[in-house]
Amino acid sequence: xxxxxxxxxxxxxxxxxxxxxxxGIDLHIDMGEVxxxxxxxxxxxxxxLRCLNLLETPTEGVIRIQDEVLYARQAGEARPAxxxxxxxxxxxxxxxxxxxxxxxxxxxxxxxxLRVKKTDKKAAIQKAEALLAKVGLLEKRDMHPIxxxxxxxxxxxxxxxxxxxxxxxxxxxxxxxLDPELVGDVLRVMKDLAGEGMTMIVVxxxxxxxxxxxxxxxxxxxxxxxxxxxxxxxxRHSQSPRLQQFLSNTSFTAFG
Amino acid sequence: MTxxxxxxxxxYPALLHGLYNTILICASSLVLGMLLGVPICMLRMSASxxxxxxxxxxxxxxxxxxxxxxxxxxxxxxxxxxxxxxAFACGVITLTIFGSAYFAEIYRSxxxxxPKGHLEAARSxxxxxxxxxxxxxxxxxxxxxxxMLTNQLVGLVKESAILSTVTVHELTFAGTRIIGETFRYFExxxxxxxxxxxxNTLLAALADKWEAHFTKYMKRNKRSEWI
Numbered sequence: 001x002x003x004x005x006x007x008x009x010x011x012x013x014x015x016x017x018x019x020x021x022x023x024g025i026d027l028h029i030d031m032g033e034v035x036x037x038x039x040x041x042x043x044x045x046x047x048x049l050r051c052l053n054l055l056e057t058p059t060e061g062v063i064r065i066q067d068e069v070l071y072a073r074q075a076g077e078a079r080p081a082x083x084x085x086x087x088x089x090x091x092x093x094x095x096x097x098x099x100x101x102x103x104x105x106x107x108x109x110x111x112x113x114l115r116v117k118k119t120d121k122k123a124a125i126q127k128a129e130a131l132l133a134k135v136g137l138l139e140k141r142d143m144h145p146i147x148x149x150x151x152x153x154x155x156x157x158x159x160x161x162x163x164x165x166x167x168x169x170x171x172x173x174x175x176x177x178l179d180p181e182l183v184g185d186v187l188r189v190m191k192d193l194a195g196e197g198m199t200m201i202v203v204x205x206x207x208x209x210x211x212x213x214x215x216x217x218x219x220x221x222x223x224x225x226x227x228x229x230x231x232x233x234x235x236r237h238s239q240s241p242r243l244q245q246f247l248s249n250t251s252f253t254a255f256g
Numbered sequence: 257m258t259x260x261x262x263x264x265x266x267x268y269p270a271l272l273h274g275l276y277n278t279i280l281i282c283a284s285s286l287v288l289g290m291l292l293g294v295p296i297c298m299l300r301m302s303a304s305x306x307x308x309x310x311x312x313x314x315x316x317x318x319x320x321x322x323x324x325x326x327x328x329x330x331x332x333x334x335x336x337x338x339x340x341x342x343a344f345a346c347g348v349i350t351l352t353i354f355g356s357a358y359f360a361e362i363y364r365s366x367x368x369x370x371p372k373g374h375l376e377a378a379r380s381x382x383x384x385x386x387x388x389x390x391x392x393x394x395x396x397x398x399x400x401x402x403x404m405l406t407n408q409l410v411g412l413v414k415e416s417a418i419l420s421t422v423t424v425h426e427l428t429f430a431g432t433r434i435i436g437e438t439f440r441y442f443e444x445x446x447x448x449x450x451x452x453x454x455x456n457t458l459l460a461a462l463a464d465k466w467e468a469h470f471t472k473y474m475k476r477n478k479r480s481e482w483i
Contacts, residue, residue, distance in 0.1 A: 015474060028378070053379075053380050055376050055379060055380060088381075088382045090380070091380070092376075092379070093378035094373055094376065096373050098373035098376065098377035099377075099379070100374055100378075100392055100396075100472070101396070102396055102399070102473045111383075111391065112383060113470045115387050115391065116382040116383055116387075155376075160377075160381070161380075164381055164382065172378075
């Protein structure tokens with residue numbers, strides 16, 4: 001099973017106005033893989049991630065999620081082929097958590113299963129409670145998000161995404177908005193998830209997480225993938241000067 | 257002339273009739289105005305620049321001209337172009353149009369107050385645009401805009417007095433007539449002011465109930481905040 005395709009991206013371009021932020025990305029990710037994407041701000045890493053669930057519409061290229069085409073548009077083609085939003089196989093966790101403040105923790109988690117999957121309410125609640133227990137927040141189920149710390153909110157957001165039973169989890173700088181002492185709890189949940197075999201693509205500034213949890217690390221700069229490989233290769237035997245410079249600017253020293 | 261409110265007793269049926277018409281005109285045009293505000297707001301927020309311009313122009317023209325002039329235009333100029341309306345219909349239509357421009361802008365401020373990320377979260381979970389609006393945007397924007405809506409509704413009720421100038425038989429019209437017969441300016445205008453005030457107080461109380469419904473979640477959080 002380890003070799004079935006999770007994500008297949010070919011020739012992905014994205015323009016914002018005149019600015020080309022993704023310059024022809026090719027990417028292949030297998031099911032069960034945990035991929036960390038690192039790089040300086042403005043390198044296009046978040047944009048790439050957001051293209052994978054069509055929060056950003058690519059300018060051109062092909063995105064396949066498992067065996068289905070999510071988006072396909074060749075240069076010059078007028079209309080891209082897109083799949084319907086209800087059929088997303090990806091779940092996403094955002095930097096800013098984005099929990100809905102007018103709903104309780106539990107309501108946040110059951111909302112999409114109820115509305116999109118039309119799950120029976122009892123079953124949805126049961127599932128939500130199991131997920132909240134998993135992220136260690138079952139006792140907060142009836143509280144509103146504003147009541148929770150950032151780390152707790154982010155863990156609820158992970159539970160909310162998992163409630164839709166995604167095949168692939170996308171994390172967009174999930175710990176960047178957190179106080180340092182709250183980062184650990186979120187990373188622990190993500191590590192557990194990786195340990196269960198979840199396919200994960202994580203845009204992150206946490207070099208330690210990338211080094212210790214990811215199977216593969218991708219370094220992006222100026223809209224292109226500059227280098228990729230095992231954490232060991234990337235952090236210890238990096239080839240490109242750009243990556244070496246980037247790593248020397250981060251305080252992290254991998255593998256001691 | 258001494259102040260004598262007892263004259264109102266002789267004319268209260270006329271006042272009540274006027275009050276009844278004011279309530280009827282306001283109730284219908286406030287509801288219609290709030291409804292018409294929805295498509296106007298959609299035009300105003302359209303992705304197409306042309307459509308957006310149409311919405312913006314409507315709002316600018318309606319907001320930028322006096323209500324009195326709008327009423328005169330429809331009632332006196334309309335018939336010259338074959339548009340003959342009863343005073344009552346003219347009143348409801350102008351008040352509806354006048355209100356809709358303001359309501360559209362209030363809705364827009366509400367929609368824009370909801371962080372984009374909340375909708376991205378909904379979309380990333382597979383919710384449709386419609387579901388994202390009804391489940392995520394709407395409940396949050398209502399909490400914010402009801403005070404603004406209340407202001408606007410109360411303002412429109414007061415604005416409706418202008419319709420007396422085109423012989424709509426509403427409350428102010430009734431009062432003016434009574435004054436014509438009795439020359440009791442003080443008593444009648446005090447009575448009018450009081451009646452409008454009661455009407456608006458009831459309206460505001462209703463809006464408060466409505467607001468309480470949508471802000472329940474905020475209140476609950478506020479009360480239990482640990483400071």
